[in-house]
Amino acid sequence: MIEPSHYLSTTVKDLKPSGIRKFFDLAAGMEGVISLGVGEPDFVTSWNIREACILSLEQGYTSYTANAGLYELRREISHYLKEQTTVEYDPEKEILVTVGASQALDLALRAIINPGDEVIVIEPSFVSYASLVSLAGGVPVSVQTNGEMEFKLQPGELEAAITNKTKAIILCSPNNPTGTLLNKQELEKIALIIEKYDLLVISDEIYAELTYDETYSSFVSIEGMAERTILVSGFSKGFAMTGWRLGYVAACPEFSSAMLKIHQYSMMCAPTMAQYAAIEAMKNGKEDVLHMKKSYKQRRNLFVSALNEIGLSCHIPGGAFYAFPSVHKTGLTSEEFAEQLLKEEKVAVVPGSVFGASGEGYIRCSYASSLEQLQEALRRMQRFVQNRV
Known part of the structure; x- marks a missing residue:
């Protein structure tokens, strides 16, 4: 018998x-749980997009495409990015x-990292960033942000983390888990440092469509x-x-x-x-996005206002569909809060600590749920908090 762990x-x-998965698994085995932990829309993909997929199947488009994807x-995507960022990419x-x-x-990370290269990860951050850096042979270096500054990256903190081994920084705006949005002026300050130290940027813009109070600014639109940006x-x-x-x-x-x-190889x-469905999304999906x-903005306004009334202090997230309230007032760690809230009130949230050290004392709540579910979750959370303060 071999010992697999040796290999x-x-x-x-x-x-x-x-x-994140730990709390999904805990919630999955319980009845009557309201999940605020899922990082995905509660909307079904628009019918015209689904229909385009069905039509492609009916027409027999089931073979490989070009490795880079369908040219169309x-x-x-090139047209879409030109509108969104002002940068024209050659398709x-x-x-x-x-x-x-x-x-x-x-x-992106595997393409640029040599063994030992450092990549700066802004925390709180999506859980995969640091792990993907490690899997690519790099060294993740965390830069912490704080709730008093609405979790916005401070240029001085970024510059202090740069060494002669630093190759890149991963940016995510709007951010998962905090919902924090960096405006153009804030991005320009970061860009000065990127240029000064000759660094690359991996800009995760998956939430670019979901901003509420300010016009979205892409990092690639900065002069x-x-x-320098992927x-x-x-x-x-x-x-x-x-x-x-x-x-x-x-x-x-x-x-x-x-x-x-x-x-090509992987x-x-x-x-x-x-891909055929996505062509339809690019051509005719913008009204559904709006x-x-x-709807998300309406839910955000209701949910964040109620969190603050309950006593869970929360900044107004500029984008995505996450609120990141503080649980310091309860005296519980973020993991204790999440576990006890799930056990006692059957509301699933994600402890902020899974997103890095600066997430401790906070929880991530997705408001991509119906207003009815959000209101019921808030009632349960209020009851939970009142028993602890």
Whole structure:
């Protein structure tokens, strides 16, 4: 008998399982749970998008596409990004269609990292960033933000973390888990540091469609940053297409070519029928995005206002569909709060600690649920908090 653990990669053995999944699994075994932990829209993919997928199947489009994705889809993505960012990407050489934004992030990191390279991760951060850096052979370096500054990256904190081994920084705006949105002036200050130290940026813009109070600013739209930036996005959040697993990456030809080589060997191409659906999303899905955005803003306003009334202090998130309230007032750690809230009131949230050290003392709540569910969850949370303060 062999001992399988002896054969495992030490990098993989050292990886921690997703802290988000732990609470999903706990909630899955309970009845009557209201989940505020799921990071996906509660809307069904629009019918015209689903119909485009069905039509592609009926027409027999079930073969591989080009490794980079259907040219028509890449062309539509190029048009879309030109409108959104003002930067024009060549669909032939600078856009790659991926299996979700998660694969796009993985490709971007593997394409640029040499063993020992440092990549700065802004915390609180999505749980996969640091792990993907490690899997690519790099060293994740955390830069912490704080609730008093609405979790906005401070240029001085970023600069202090840079060493001669730093190669890149991962930015996510609007942010998961905090919902924090960086405006153009804030991005410009970061850009000065990126240029000063000759760094690259991986800009995760998966929530770009979901901003509420300010016009969205892409990092690539900052002067001189397009050539230094690998833009990662997809269809999951803005177009309510999480299960379709379709994303894309846009970057200069050298970066795109490197990522394409990895993609060719590891994935071949993204699902064909999903790509046809995405073409329809790009062409005719914007009205549905605006409808979802309007609904999320209404829910955000109700939910965040109620959290503050309950005593869970929360800044107003500028984008995405997450609130990140403080639970310090209860005297509980974020994990204690989440576990006890689930056990006693059957409301599932994610402890902020799974998103990095600066997330401790906070919880992530998704307001991508119906108003009725949000209101009931708030009633349960109020009862829970009142018993502890």
